Amino acid sequence: MVLSRATRIALRIFVALVIALLYAPLLYVARLSISTAHNFAWPPRGWTVGNWRDAMHEPGPRAALWHSMLTATTATVIALVLGTLAAFALSRHRFFGRNTVGLALVLPIALPGIVTAIALRSAFDRINVAVSSGTLAVAHATFCVVIVYNNVSARLGRVSRNLDEASADLGAGPLQTLRYVTFPLMRTALLAGALLAFALSFDEIIVTTFNVDGGYQTLPLWFADNFARPNKIPVVNVVATFVVLASIVPVYFAQRISDGGLRTAASM
Amino acid sequence: MPRQLGRRVGRFAAAHERFRLALELTPPVVWLVVIYIGALTALVVTSFFTMATDPTGLVTKLSTTPTLTNFRRLLTSASLSPAYRTVTLRTLQAAATVTIVDAIFAIPVAFYVAKVASKWARRGLIVALTMPLWAGYLVKAYAWRSLLDPQGGAIKKLVGHTPGHGFAASVIVLSYLWFPYMVIAVYAGFERLPNSLLEASTDLGAKNFRTFRSVVLPQVMPSLVAGSVFTFSLTLGDFYVNQIVGGTTEFLGNVIRRQFATDAPFAAAFAIVPIVVMIVYLFGARATGALEEL
Numbered sequence: 103m104v105l106s107r108a109t110r111i112a113l114r115i116f117v118a119l120v121i122a123l124l125y126a127p128l129l130y131v132a133r134l135s136i137s138t139a140h141n142f143a144w145p146p147r148g149w150t151v152g153n154w155r156d157a158m159h160e161p162g163p164r165a166a167l168w169h170s171m172l173t174a175t176t177a178t179v180i181a182l183v184l185g186t187l188a189a190f191a192l193s194r195h196r197f198f199g200r201n202t203v204g205l206a207l208v209l210p211i212a213l214p215g216i217v218t219a220i221a222l223r224s225a226f227d228r229i230n231v232a233v234s235s236g237t238l239a240v241a242h243a244t245f246c247v248v249i250v251y252n253n254v255s256a257r258l259g260r261v262s263r264n265l266d267e268a269s270a271d272l273g274a275g276p277l278q279t280l281r282y283v284t285f286p287l288m289r290t291a292l293l294a295g296a297l298l299a300f301a302l303s304f305d306e307i308i309v310t311t312f313n314v315d316g317g318y319q320t321l322p323l324w325f326a327d328n329f330a331r332p333n334k335i336p337v338v339n340v341v342a343t344f345v346v347l348a349s350i351v352p353v354y355f356a357q358r359i360s361d362g363g364l365r366t367a368a369s370m
Numbered sequence: 371m372p373r374q375l376g377r378r379v380g381r382f383a384a385a386h387e388r389f390r391l392a393l394e395l396t397p398p399v400v401w402l403v404v405i406y407i408g409a410l411t412a413l414v415v416t417s418f419f420t421m422a423t424d425p426t427g428l429v430t431k432l433s434t435t436p437t438l439t440n441f442r443r444l445l446t447s448a449s450l451s452p453a454y455r456t457v458t459l460r461t462l463q464a465a466a467t468v469t470i471v472d473a474i475f476a477i478p479v480a481f482y483v484a485k486v487a488s489k490w491a492r493r494g495l496i497v498a499l500t501m502p503l504w505a506g507y508l509v510k511a512y513a514w515r516s517l518l519d520p521q522g523g524a525i526k527k528l529v530g531h532t533p534g535h536g537f538a539a540s541v542i543v544l545s546y547l548w549f550p551y552m553v554i555a556v557y558a559g560f561e562r563l564p565n566s567l568l569e570a571s572t573d574l575g576a577k578n579f580r581t582f583r584s585v586v587l588p589q590v591m592p593s594l595v596a597g598s599v600f601t602f603s604l605t606l607g608d609f610y611v612n613q614i615v616g617g618t619t620e621f622l623g624n625v626i627r628r629q630f631a632t633d634a635p636f637a638a639a640f641a642i643v644p645i646v647v648m649i650v651y652l653f654g655a656r657a658t659g660a661l662e663e664l
Contacts, residue, residue, distance in 0.1 A: 105486065105578065113482045117495070120479050124502050124549070127513035130524065134516075142516030144524040184398040191394035195387070203395070206402045212599060212652060214607020214644045216623040217413075218406075220630055224638055225405070225412035244406050247398060275377060305507050307610060308623075312630070325508045326610065329515075342509040349504035357497055 128346050135339040140332070157340035166324035173235065173320060174303035177242035181299045182292060184243070185250025192251075193258040210245040215308035218245060223312040238314040242306060246299035253295035254288060261287050290359045297356050301349075321345070410645075417441075417639035421632070432635070440639035450643070454625075458643055461622040464541050465605040469598045471545040472552040476597065480553050481586075484560035485568075496557070503550045511614045514543045518615060535617040543615050544605050551604070552597035559593025560586075595660035602651060606644050 105113075130146075138148030157163065188207060192200060210218055222241045226233055265287070269279040307322035314320070319327070325341065328334040382389060417440055422433035444454055483495045502510070517524045520534035533539050563586065571581040609623030616624075622644055630637035 109578070110486060113478060113486060117479050117482045120475060121495075121498050124499070124546075127510055127517060127546075128502065128505055130517060131509060131513045141522070142519055143522040144527040180401075184401055187394045188398035191391055191398070195391045195394075197391060197395075203399060203402075206407065207398070210402075210406050212603055213648050214603050214623070216607040216609060216626050217641050217645055217648075218409075218607075220626065220634075220637060220641055221409035221413040222405075223630075224416045224634070225409040227634070228412045228415065240405065244402070247402070251398075277377060301504055305504075307508060308607065311627075322506070322508050325506075325512070329508070329512045329614070338512070342506065342512065345506040345509055349501065349506070353497065353501050353504055357493075 131339055132343045132346065135336075135343040137339075140335050142335075153336040153340050157337045157344075160337055162319070162324055162328070163321070163337070163341045166319045166321045169235070169318055170304050170321040173239050173242055174300045176239040177246050177303045178296050178299045180239070180243035181246035181250045182296055185247045185295060185299075186254050186288075186292065188247065188251045189254035189258055193255045194263070207248045207251055211248055219309040219312040222309065226313065233313050233315050235314065235318045238310060238318065238320075241309050241313040242303040245306075245309065246303055249299040249302060250292070250295035253291045253298070257288060257291035294356060294359050297352050297359070301352060413638050413641060416635050417642060419635040419638075421635060430632075440636045443636065444639055444643075454640065454643075457620055457622055457625055460537070460619070461606060461644075462647070464537070464544065464621065465602045467541050468544045468548060468605045469552075469601040471541070472549050472601050473556075473594060473598065475545075475549060476552040476556045477590075477594075480556035480560050484557055484563075485565070499553050500550055507547060508610065508614075510547060511543055511611050514539070514546065515615050518542075535615050537616065537619045539615040539617070540612050540619065540621070543611050544608065545601075547611065548601040548604050551600040555593050555597030555600070556590060559590035563589050592658050592660045595655050595658045599651065599655055599660065603648055606647065 133146050134142070135153055136149055136151065137146040138150045138152075139146060188203070192204060218241075222237075222244070223233065226237050231237060265283055266279055269283045270276075274282065305322060307320075307326060310320055310323060311326075314323075321341075325338065329338050418436040418438070420433045420435070420437055420439050421430050423430050444451060446452075449455060450458055479499070483492055483499070487495055515535070518532050518535060518539050520526065520532055523532055525532040533542065567585055567589070568581060571585045576584065607623055609621060609627050612619060612621045612624055622640075626637045626640050629640065
């Protein structure tokens with residue numbers, strides 16, 4: 103397939119436009135967060151850091167941020183354990199019902215959010231468990247398992263089992279092999295899976311809406327509660343911009359990890 | 371002592387494949403079966419309950435006597451009742467439109483990134499395309515709400531016309547939100563497509579369009595379908611976007627959410643509709659081999 107110069111240029115312009123479109127709304131919110139106007143009129147007017155100062159004194163977003171971190175961390179830890187175990191079981195063994203287990207893993211994210219949300223809530227209601235921060239973490243862990251599973255099984259597919267056998271032949275016990283051979287090979291896949299699971303949980307709101315009590319507000323819930331209040335517009339803009347800026351950190355790490363991962367895979 | 375025990379279990383596991391499998395498989399399966407399959411069962415069980423008003427007519431309570439009341443309300447003899455059919459069809463229409471829009475944008479972008487861009491540019495482009503995923507879903511919907519605002523919003527001022535808040539706005543914003551999922555999936559497909567295949571097609575005399583239609587598209591179809599599972603399912607299960615930019619239009623998710631607050635059993639019955647839709651969709655997707663790529 104030889105692309106003409108014109109086709110290449112047209113493609114390049116198209117890609118540039120799509121990327122501009124992807125970022126325009128984010129830049130717009132960032133601009134609003136330092137605007138003196140407390141509405142959405144175009145163009146945004148005035149410049150101030152006052153909104154940021156005001157937002158720092160708001161207790162709501164800070165508590166919500168903490169709740170989101172706590173939920174995402176708990177869910178990620180559970181998902182790491184279960185997702186890794188599932189990946190080893192499904193990648194390294196052939197057994198009856200293997201496809202069914204594979205399907206059960208994907209189902210919590212393949213089914214629409216509202217279904218997962220009210221199914222989990224109905225279950226908690228049927229067994230008389232009041233929803234709380236605990237049920238929220240359980241719900242989040244359930245749809246995060248598949249993220250870790252995907253990352254680890256992709257890596258397992260590229261790592262030869264001969265390495266395990268070589269380790270055993272050289273006299274290492276199974277736990278030593280796990281620690282010195284298998285784990286180092288898995289490390290970046292685990293980190294990448296953990297980052298993605300954390301991000302998914304941190305940003306989730308549909309399952310969250312139904313599976314936590316009113317007193318426990320996560321950051322997305324705080325957002326949903328405040329974006330329609332006219333007097334909260336400046337603070338909402340600041341928190342929104344903060345979330346966008348903070349997301350650069352995990353993206354940076356994810357990128358570094360994926361490079362490392364590729365190098366590990368390439369060197370084998 | 372515990373160390374020794376650990377070693378012994380480890381050695382036993384290494385020697386006994388089945389034992390090792392059981393060790394690895396039990397925790398995730400127990401979690402998913404007990405919690406997730408259990409939850410879906412609870413949903414179905416709840417759909418047979420009703421909210422019954424007590425004799426005073428003042429208090430409504432959950433009645434756990436199984437009845438078909440909710441399904442009688444939801445279904446006519448052959449199909450969904452008109453009110454619920456309209457909202458279901460509207461949601462399906464949105465999900466299909468979002469999926470097609472995302473595919474149309476994702477194919478050229480993913481092709482450029484995988485097959486045209488230099489190695490150096492490729493890395494930057496992948497970061498640029500995936501970073502918006504981390505930026506907060508409500509933040510983006512909320513930004514669009516003001517951009518699309520019918521009074522003084524940026525689109526009205528800059529373009530002269532805005533779709534305002536309604537069905538079109540929901541489709542635009544949902545397409546925007548799920549685009550990275552589609553582009554990542556399609557990119558993975560293009561990346562696996564060997565360049566030699568494209569060259570062979572050219573050598574055999576195919577023009578670019580013919581190569582694209584007969585060689586490229588069939589090869590990336592499974593990836594495209596894998597991406598569509600996300601765009602379709604995420605649209606089907608969403609209600610916040612519609613609440614933020616959809617005006618008075620309601621989707622399945624909005625109705626289920628509203629009903630759940632007052633009549634959870636009916637909401638549970640209605641939630642079976644998107645489950646059936648997705649099961650049909652997943653079966654169709656499996657036929658193309660897309661599920662291996664999820």
